[in-house]
Structures are given as structure tokens and as C-alpha cells.
Amino acid sequence: MEMGRLKAGWRCFNRSFNVEAKAGSRSIVLHWLTWIFPLLLFTLISANFSAGTLLELPIAAIDHDHTTLSRKIIRNLDAGSHAQVNIYQDGIEQALIDLRSAKIYALLYIPHSFEADVLAGRQPSPVLYYNGLFYGAGLYSTQDYPGLISELNQTYSQILATAIGHPLPPLAQVNLSYESLFNASGNFIYYQLFAATIHLLQLFVVTCTIYVLSRRKMLLKAKPFSLALMGKLAPYTIGYTILLMVEIAALVIYSGARVNGNPLFMLAIGFCYVMAAQSIGLLLFTFTKDIITAYTLIGLLVGIAMTYSGIAVPELSMPLAAQIIANIEPLTHALYALFDIFLRGISATSVLYVCGLLVLYPLATAFLVRKRLPLRLHGEDIR
Structure with a gap:
């Protein structure tokens, strides 16, 4: 049965x-x-x-300094793989409108007297904003920026140390080792x-x-x-x-x-x-x-x-x-x-x-x- x-x-x-x-x-x-x-x-x-990450994401650059250093930052950022820099001559208002409408994914702002403040040791801050609503595209358009700024900091720290006649203090040697699952390291x-x-x-x-x-x-x-x-x-x-x-x-x-x-x-x-x-x-x-x-x-x-x-x-x-x-x-x-x-x-x-x-x-x-x-x-x- x-x-x-x-x-x-x-x-x-x-x-x-x-x-x-x-x-x-x-x-x-x-x-x-x-x-x-x-x-x-x-x-x-x-x-x-296809390359494992997003490449050549459009970002805007507002340069109020127009000096050798500010142009170097823009040029080096554009040379990186993640960002394609467009210099905005119309001002920050148009850049913000384009940022909100996803015509660009990030905005680099370089203030007035930037190079002069750097050479005077006043630590000015160029700022890179990104649209957090476009998490992947916005965040990855900024990936080349931290390394670029770190390199410039190291270069100009040596210049300032030479100018004042005092050597830089020794820095601690720290090795950071991590394995991340949630953040897939850019891939x-x-x-x-x-x-x-x-x-x-x-x-x-x-x-x-x-x-x-x-x-x-x-x-x-x-x-x-x-x-x-x-x-x-x-x-x-x-x-x-x-x-x-x-x-x-x-x-x-x-x-x-x-x-x-x-x-x-x-x-x-x-x-x-x-x-x-x-x-x-x-x-x-x-x-x-x-x-x-x-x-x-x-x-x-x-x-x-x-x-x-x-x-x-x-x-x-x-x-x-x-x-x-x-x-x-x-x-x-x-x-x-x-x-x-x-x-x-x-x-x-x-x-x-x-x-x-x-x-x-x-x-x-x-x-x-x-x-x-x-x-x-x-x-x-x-x-």
C-alpha cells in the first residue's frame, strides 16, 4: 500500500x-x-x-589658490586610477549642485593662500567631500586622496625641518596587520x-x-x-x-x-x-x-x-x-x-x-x- x-x-x-x-x-x-x-x-x-573596483569616477576641483602646490595636488589626484578630476571655474555653488545630482561623486576644495600656509607651517586643510548617498561610487572616488596627502605631508615636513634648522623627531615604527571581511579592501x-x-x-x-x-x-x-x-x-x-x-x-x-x-x-x-x-x-x-x-x-x-x-x-x-x-x-x-x-x-x-x-x-x-x-x-x- x-x-x-x-x-x-x-x-x-x-x-x-x-x-x-x-x-x-x-x-x-x-x-x-x-x-x-x-x-x-x-x-x-x-x-x-571589470578592473576589480570602480575607476575614473568624475570629481570636481575648486582651486582658490592657483599655486604650484595646488596644481600638483589636482594633477596627482587626476593621475590616480579612481578619480577623473574636472576643474570647476563657475564656483562652488555649481559643484554642489552637480554633487547632489550625481554628475560628480566628490568635490576637492583648496582654500586661498594654501601653499603659503603650508610653507609657513600653519597646516591648512584641503578638503575632499563625497556624496554619502552613493556609497560605493562616492567613497571609491576618494581612494587615491589619503595616500596623496600623506606623501605631500612627508615631503613638506622635510622642507620645513630644513628651513628651521632642526631635524624631525623620530617616529615610532608601527606595523599594522589586519584581515577584513566586511571591507573588501577595494576589490x-x-x-x-x-x-x-x-x-x-x-x-x-x-x-x-x-x-x-x-x-x-x-x-x-x-x-x-x-x-x-x-x-x-x-x-x-x-x-x-x-x-x-x-x-x-x-x-x-x-x-x-x-x-x-x-x-x-x-x-x-x-x-x-x-x-x-x-x-x-x-x-x-x-x-x-x-x-x-x-x-x-x-x-x-x-x-x-x-x-x-x-x-x-x-x-x-x-x-x-x-x-x-x-x-x-x-x-x-x-x-x-x-x-x-x-x-x-x-x-x-x-x-x-x-x-x-x-x-x-x-x-x-x-x-x-x-x-x-x-x-x-x-x-x-x-x-
């Missing part, structure tokens, strides 16, 4: 899987959602970070680009899940319903897992990144992560009145994921309420584990723990939607 039930369940799952796979292969919308648009977007983002390939890949995958998975469910009213006729539902979603679970592996492989092959852990661990976590993301799409579809509302709430989901996944703000610096929200979001657990595999490698026990956490999401979702979903599929907006 039990064997007969298992065979019947497998036939239902297999039939639903095959029907969905054939229907999905004939749908241009699903082709765009499952691989064309994700790969196009991944390619465009990768092109921005976007290992941090922002990898994180963006994981983030965008969730967006497409949730959207695709809602779209597939909205066009499959015939699902109600299948018995058992739960296995038929799993069969409908399984082709996309496999497809998005393969897509994630292809994108990570592209990072390794074309961007020079290196996976330090076991790639098979990434496959396991990626598969469980896609299922968790599908469960979010299933929840949005089930507990909204219409498809438009479900699609609209995806924007809220993306905002929460970006804010609380540890990318914009480290989780340890969040208040307790925010940390709870971060740990409810499956992206947080998947992202941390994938980062560990990508950057340093983790044990099989840790991978099993993360996979177990991610599997809890579809299990909890199945419990929540078991009665509501069949009613939702009777809706007038379902085809």
Missing part, C-alpha cells in the same frame, strides 16, 4: 514537472525571467567592476559584485514564482496537490541553481576571482537558497488579494534584504530588532555562508547547518499556505 502511494506521488510530481518544463520552455516571459535578463544584468554589473569582485549576484537572484526567483503560480490554475486538479506544486516549482529551482553556479563560474573565469572553499558546498547552499526564495514568492502570492499587489511587495522585500542582510550595514552594528529582522531573511544566512566558501572555506558541518536553516523556510511556508493556497488559485486573476 505504502509503495503504491509512493509511486502515485512520484507520478504526480513527475507529470507536473514535465508539464511545467515544457510550458516554461515555450514561454518567452519565463526565458527572460529565468536566464536572459539575469545574465544581461550580471554582465552589465560585471563590466562596471568589488570579492564583495559588492558577488553580493549583488546573490541579491538579484532572489529578486528573479520571487518574481518568477509569482508569475508561474498566477498562470497555473490547472494545478488544482492534480492529486496530491502538494507534490504537484513541488513539481511545478522544481524546474525553476534547478534552473536558478544552475544560473547561480554559472555566474559564480563567470566571476572565477573572466574576473579573476578565486573560490577558496569547496564549490560543491556552494551548489548545496544555492539549491536550498533558491527553495527559500521560492517560499517567499509563494507567501506573497498566497496572502495578497491580486497579482499586482504581490509584485508590488517585491520592492519592499528587496529593500529589506538590502538593508538587513549585512551588505549596507554590518549585522553586529545593528540594534537587536534589526538583527532579528536580518536573521528572519533567508538571504542573510545564504550570503554569509556563500561568502565564507568564496573567501576562505568552511566545514561540511557548517554547510549542513545553513542548509538546514534554509530548508525550514519552505517547510514553514507549506504549513502556512496549505489551506489558503487552493482558495487563492480560485481567484479571478489566475489563469
Whole structure:
């Protein structure tokens, strides 16, 4: 009897899987959602970070000194890899307008009598502002500036010491050694680009899940319903897992990144992560009145994921309420584990723990939607 039930369940799952796979292969919308648009977007983002970081970001320079030293600062900053300096003759007001509108990402201001104050030992301060709303572009446009100022300080300290006839006091020799995970030392390939890949995958998975469910009213006729539902979603679970592996492989092959852990661990976590993301799409579809509302709430989901996944703000610096929200979001657990595999490698026990956490999401979702979903599929907006 039990064997007969298992065979019947497998036939239902297999039939639903095959029907969905054939229907999905004939749908241009699903082709765009499952691989064309994700790969196009991944390619465009990768092109921005082709050198490992952002290069030649436009910044403005306001030079009120017009001396050899001020021109040297501007010239050397422009010679660096991160900044492309544009001298603004119209004044600081226009530069501030362009800074707010992201026509430039930073503003270098050199005050009057700058060189004279330097040679007199009065320690004037050229200032480099950046637009904090554009965190990546704004911050990285300033990367060459600290080293430039440090070099000038060392050069002119020697000049002033010679002029006054006193040697500089000896400085302490300090060696600073650190290893940073949150700040990826300027390399976007290992941090922002990898994180963006994981983030965008969730967006497409949730959207695709809602779209597939909205066009499959015939699902109600299948018995058992739960296995038929799993069969409908399984082709996309496999497809998005393969897509994630292809994108990570592209990072390794074309961007020079290196996976330090076991790639098979990434496959396991990626598969469980896609299922968790599908469960979010299933929840949005089930507990909204219409498809438009479900699609609209995806924007809220993306905002929460970006804010609380540890990318914009480290989780340890969040208040307790925010940390709870971060740990409810499956992206947080998947992202941390994938980062560990990508950057340093983790044990099989840790991978099993993360996979177990991610599997809890579809299990909890199945419990929540078991009665509501069949009613939702009777809706007038379902085809």
C-alpha cells in the first residue's frame, strides 16, 4: 500500500514537472525571467567592476589658490586610477549642485593662500567631500586622496625641518596587520559584485514564482496537490541553481576571482537558497488579494534584504530588532555562508547547518499556505 502511494506521488510530481518544463520552455516571459535578463544584468554589473573596483569616477576641483602646490595636488589626484578630476571655474555653488545630482561623486576644495600656509607651517586643510548617498561610487572616488596627502605631508615636513634648522623627531615604527571581511579592501569582485549576484537572484526567483503560480490554475486538479506544486516549482529551482553556479563560474573565469572553499558546498547552499526564495514568492502570492499587489511587495522585500542582510550595514552594528529582522531573511544566512566558501572555506558541518536553516523556510511556508493556497488559485486573476 505504502509503495503504491509512493509511486502515485512520484507520478504526480513527475507529470507536473514535465508539464511545467515544457510550458516554461515555450514561454518567452519565463526565458527572460529565468536566464536572459539575469545574465544581461550580471554582465552589465560585471563590466562596471571589470578592473576589480570602480575607476575614473568624475570629481570636481575648486582651486582658490592657483599655486604650484595646488596644481600638483589636482594633477596627482587626476593621475590616480579612481578619480577623473574636472576643474570647476563657475564656483562652488555649481559643484554642489552637480554633487547632489550625481554628475560628480566628490568635490576637492583648496582654500586661498594654501601653499603659503603650508610653507609657513600653519597646516591648512584641503578638503575632499563625497556624496554619502552613493556609497560605493562616492567613497571609491576618494581612494587615491589619503595616500596623496600623506606623501605631500612627508615631503613638506622635510622642507620645513630644513628651513628651521632642526631635524624631525623620530617616529615610532608601527606595523599594522589586519584581515577584513566586511571591507573588501577595494576589490568589488570579492564583495559588492558577488553580493549583488546573490541579491538579484532572489529578486528573479520571487518574481518568477509569482508569475508561474498566477498562470497555473490547472494545478488544482492534480492529486496530491502538494507534490504537484513541488513539481511545478522544481524546474525553476534547478534552473536558478544552475544560473547561480554559472555566474559564480563567470566571476572565477573572466574576473579573476578565486573560490577558496569547496564549490560543491556552494551548489548545496544555492539549491536550498533558491527553495527559500521560492517560499517567499509563494507567501506573497498566497496572502495578497491580486497579482499586482504581490509584485508590488517585491520592492519592499528587496529593500529589506538590502538593508538587513549585512551588505549596507554590518549585522553586529545593528540594534537587536534589526538583527532579528536580518536573521528572519533567508538571504542573510545564504550570503554569509556563500561568502565564507568564496573567501576562505568552511566545514561540511557548517554547510549542513545553513542548509538546514534554509530548508525550514519552505517547510514553514507549506504549513502556512496549505489551506489558503487552493482558495487563492480560485481567484479571478489566475489563469
